[in-house]
Amino acid sequence: MRSTMAEHLAAFRPVPVELDGRRPASVAVCVLIAADVPSVLITRRAPRMRAHAGQWALPGGRREPGETAPQAALRELEEETGVRLGPESVLGLLDDYPTRSGYVMSPVVVWGGVTDGVFAAQEAEVAGVHVVPVADLDVPPRMLTIPESESPVIQLPLLGGMLHAPTAAVVHQFCEVALHGRSTRVAHLEQPVFAWR
Template sequence: MTGNDLIETVEAALGRPGAATSDYDLNPDVVLPEGRVLRDAAVLVALMPSPDGARVVLTKRSSALKHHPGQISFPGGKREGDETLPTTALREAEEEIALDRRQVRLIGTLPPHETVTSFQVTPHVGVIEGPFNPVAELGEVAEIFSVPLHHVLDLDNYVIERRRWRGQWRQYFVVPYGPYYIWGATARMLRSLADQVRP
């Protein structure tokens, strides 16, 4: 399947309804408080056509950051002021990886994802059109890399692992690729994309 074919498959899948996700999905014993307030955030799931079908752009966060140091993530962040969530995703991608928003054709969104840090993150899926020369945001992004789209769409590549968090065992999805340990919210949102494409 060519890159364009795979991207068209993803675009068609995004038109189907999907279920919201959460960092707590694999931990049914966790009881979330009623009336909790979540802050809006957005990420860009940037798809890049390539000879091996298509790739997903990801970042490795700086180890000097206070929150989630060294973790794999999508470009993204919290909404500022009254901007729309698509604007948030595109702005953050410009800041973090120097992706010109004019190069991105948005093709849909995934259901929102609730994080343990009380954000409601909306993943916006977009296609990078034209040449892209990534530049990492100094102090925020340690590395920019990409993984084959077919790898993260294959449900067999996901495993469930667990670790102690706040005194309790917490389970989460992992979708490793080469030297990259993709886990937590990023892996859960990628799993949501895989579920949409291959229900």
């Protein structure tokens, strides 16, 4: 699976987005093997956080001055989950995603290998770390229309609820590009209104 994803990502040409006053951020799409099942690491944000409390997210955050997108993604992955990976784990990049909350998010796909499912969640930011089978995420997305935007809002099923953009958009593109070799674009897909701040 690792070699297939690396091959697909090497053939993909990610589209960058100008900052245009927004702040750069990175997220890690960390692929793990848990009980012989290919999975993705997804966190639940702590309920007391100032922004996006309680929402599902990929490990990530604001880039520090001088950091590359992969460097920031690996740093945030370790800080939030305790998973420490080197630069050789990076398989490739997906399209930048401009968020309504003022960031340009750069998704970095990384290979985490076999896991025992024990993580060190950063309590201030992360309420829980979840290993979600790739097969549960590699499904047709649900597209909703809202009066506030001409673009569709993307949703994916997750653990009995719904995963929303930007995370849903990134995960959907990961499945399309890394798993299937399709050049599906997602930067135009909308976030729900509650995520606009």
